Amino acid sequence: xxxxxxxxxxxxxxxxxxxxxxxxxxxxxxxxxxxxxxxxxxxxxxxxxxxxxxxxxxxxxxxxxxxxxxxxxxxxxxxxxxxxxxxxxxxxxxxxxxxxxxxxxxxxxxxxxxxxxxxxxxxxxxxxxxxxxxxxxxxxxxxxxxxxxxxxxxxxxxxxxxxxxxxxxxxxxxxxxxxxxxxxxxxxxxxxxxxxxxxxxxxxxxxxxxxxxxxxxxxxxxxxxxxxxxxxxxxxxxxxxxxxxxxxxxxxxxxxxxxxxxxxxxxxxxxxxxxxxxxxxxxxxxxxxxxxxxxxxxxxxxxxxxxxxxxxxxxxxxxxxxxxxxxxxxxxxxxxxxxxxxxxxxxxxxxxxxxxxxxxxxxxxxxxxxxxxxxxxxxxxxxxxxxxxxxxxxxxxxxxxxxxxxxxxxxxxxxxxxxxx
Numbered sequence: 001x002x003x004x005x006x007x008x009x010x011x012x013x014x015x016x017x018x019x020x021x022x023x024x025x026x027x028x029x030x031x032x033x034x035x036x037x038x039x040x041x042x043x044x045x046x047x048x049x050x051x052x053x054x055x056x057x058x059x060x061x062x063x064x065x066x067x068x069x070x071x072x073x074x075x076x077x078x079x080x081x082x083x084x085x086x087x088x089x090x091x092x093x094x095x096x097x098x099x100x101x102x103x104x105x106x107x108x109x110x111x112x113x114x115x116x117x118x119x120x121x122x123x124x125x126x127x128x129x130x131x132x133x134x135x136x137x138x139x140x141x142x143x144x145x146x147x148x149x150x151x152x153x154x155x156x157x158x159x160x161x162x163x164x165x166x167x168x169x170x171x172x173x174x175x176x177x178x179x180x181x182x183x184x185x186x187x188x189x190x191x192x193x194x195x196x197x198x199x200x201x202x203x204x205x206x207x208x209x210x211x212x213x214x215x216x217x218x219x220x221x222x223x224x225x226x227x228x229x230x231x232x233x234x235x236x237x238x239x240x241x242x243x244x245x246x247x248x249x250x251x252x253x254x255x256x257x258x259x260x261x262x263x264x265x266x267x268x269x270x271x272x273x274x275x276x277x278x279x280x281x282x283x284x285x286x287x288x289x290x291x292x293x294x295x296x297x298x299x300x301x302x303x304x305x306x307x308x309x310x311x312x313x314x315x316x317x318x319x320x321x322x323x324x325x326x327x328x329x330x331x332x333x334x335x336x337x338x339x340x341x342x343x344x345x346x347x348x349x350x351x352x353x354x355x356x357x358x359x360x361x362x363x364x365x366x367x368x369x370x371x372x373x374x375x376x377x378x379x380x381x382x383x384x385x386x387x388x389x390x391x392x393x394x395x396x397x398x399x400x401x402x403x404x405x406x407x408x409x410x411x412x413x414x415x416x417x418x419x420x421x
Contacts (some may be wrong), residue, residue: 007037020224021116022097026054026070027106032112041097041119043090053069059086059094061223066099073103074111081145085119096120099241100145102151102163116146147221150228150239155179158237167221167244169214185210185218188379197238202227219250262313265321276342277345278395280333284347284388291388292354294344295402296324296361299380302341312372316379323364327357351387351419358383358417380415382406413416 022038024031034042042057051055058066062085071078077386081101086094101115119195147167150159157180160172168183169351175183184190189209196204204225225240262269264298270277277293281356286293304315317340324334333345346354362381370377382405392398406421411419 007374008306021118023116024054024114026113027110029053029055029070031057041089041095042087042116046294050056056231057088059093070113073101081115087117091308102145107284147178147242147244148239149242150383152237153182154236154237155181159239167242168211168219168314173259183211185212188367193223197227201227202235204240208249212373219244220246220248241394249278265318265336266334267325267342268333272336273333273337273343273345273396274399276333277335277343277399280345280347281388281395281398285393289348289352292346292349292351293388293402294346294354294358294361294391295337295384295386295399295406296342296344296358296381297338297406297410298340299410300380301379304377304379308372308375308377312370312377315372316377319368320365320379320381321371323368324361327361327364343402349387354385354387355417356417358385362415362417378396380416382409383417384409384420385417 020037023033023035024038024039025033030051031049031054034044034046039046039049052233055063055067055069065083066085069083072079082098084096084098087097089095097117097119099115100107101113104112104114105255106112119312124260137312145163145166147164148159148161148163149157149164152158157175157178162172164175170183181187181190189211193204193207193209200320204223207223207225208220209223210220213219221242222245223240223242225238227235228237228239230236260269260272261267281291285291298316301313301316317336320342321334321336324344328334328344329346331347335343337343344357346357349357362383365379365381368379370379384402385406386398386401388398388403392401401420405418409416410417
């Protein structure tokens with residue numbers, strides 16, 4: 001049961017009125033309940049939809065997948081509870097939606113599928129109408145995978161749906177009576193929601209925040225909330241619905257890292273290095289400050305790959321990246337600009353300091369030894385140095401100067417440092 005002493009029907013409808021996702025209940029393969037939002041989305045009246053097989057409302061392209069998930073769920077298996085598919089409307093439109101579904105078992109052992117669908121054509125929609133009776137609402141609150149919550153005006157939790165156990169591993173009893181602020185990972189997560197409520201004049205839509213799991217780890221949620229008012233229009237608390245989006249956030253973080261960093265060496269890739277170096281060069285010009293750049297290329301690296309294999313070559317690249325990161329200052333920008341080519345942009349650096357850093361990197365590289373598969377690999381690096389001149393306004397031209405010095409270092413026999421003149 002929902003953990004709160006007898007929530008009134010009026011208050012529950014007040015909650016439902018502020019939620020915009022379509023809600024359904026399916027028994028024995030037929031639709032026995034559909035919220036107004038869902039029926040409006042499909043284009044059917046309540047009389048037309050209730051009692052009909054749910055497959056009727058699934059687009060042909062999605063029907064096999066949805067039916068298979070439905071049957072597997074009733075059989076006690078664990079198919080995805082949240083996924084995307086296409087609904088079929090009365091006028092034969094295909095509408096892409098995201099479903100979030102669970103299974104409800106009544107006292108007689110009968111199984112029902114209860115869930116919500118979000119119209120993905122409009123990203124701002126949340127649940128609006130969940131049910132028309134107290135029993136329907138309580139069943140949905142108990143069995144929906146999303147989390148329903150309520151706080152009083154002081155931020156103390158007064159209601160928490162059982163689904164919070166699946167998201168945060170806390171039971172509702174462990175959260176009710178405590179400040180909701182205790183469960184945010186950082187104060188800024190709570191402030192983000194409060195600001196959204198303020199900016200939205202009492203409504204916050206699609207706000208992301210990080211909450212503490214019971215084991216201390218963070219779980220990301222997407223919440224829609226609104227400020228509850230009493231009969232006289234005074235605020236008495238906040239309530240809303242939250243969805244676990246941790247997997248999506250983890251994937252976004254991974255994709256962002258892949259887009260910025262070289263997967264092997266964990267330093268900036270070529271594109272991001274050029275972008276960051278260009279920003280630093282613009283700052284140097286604006287404030288008339290010195291800057292320098294190193295272009296570095298591992299000597300005879302092809303021989304390492306040919307003789308020992310690419311796995312060994314990868315270990316050499318990672319070793320050199322580590323040498324550079326330990327030698328540079330925290331303000332320096334480092335990137336892998338090619339297969340065995342690296343670069344360091346150094347703000348606030350004159351020629352003498354740049355040459356010293358280059359020579360230090362060369363010395364550490366010369367002394368380095370990479371142990372791979374019983375082999376001790378020694379290698380060296382050639383380095384070109386250039387300092388920023390007033391007339392050099394493009395990052396490509398600046399790096400090209402250092403690249404020319406690098407070519408001179410290779411022509412001079414490699415394993416040395418040359419300065420662009």
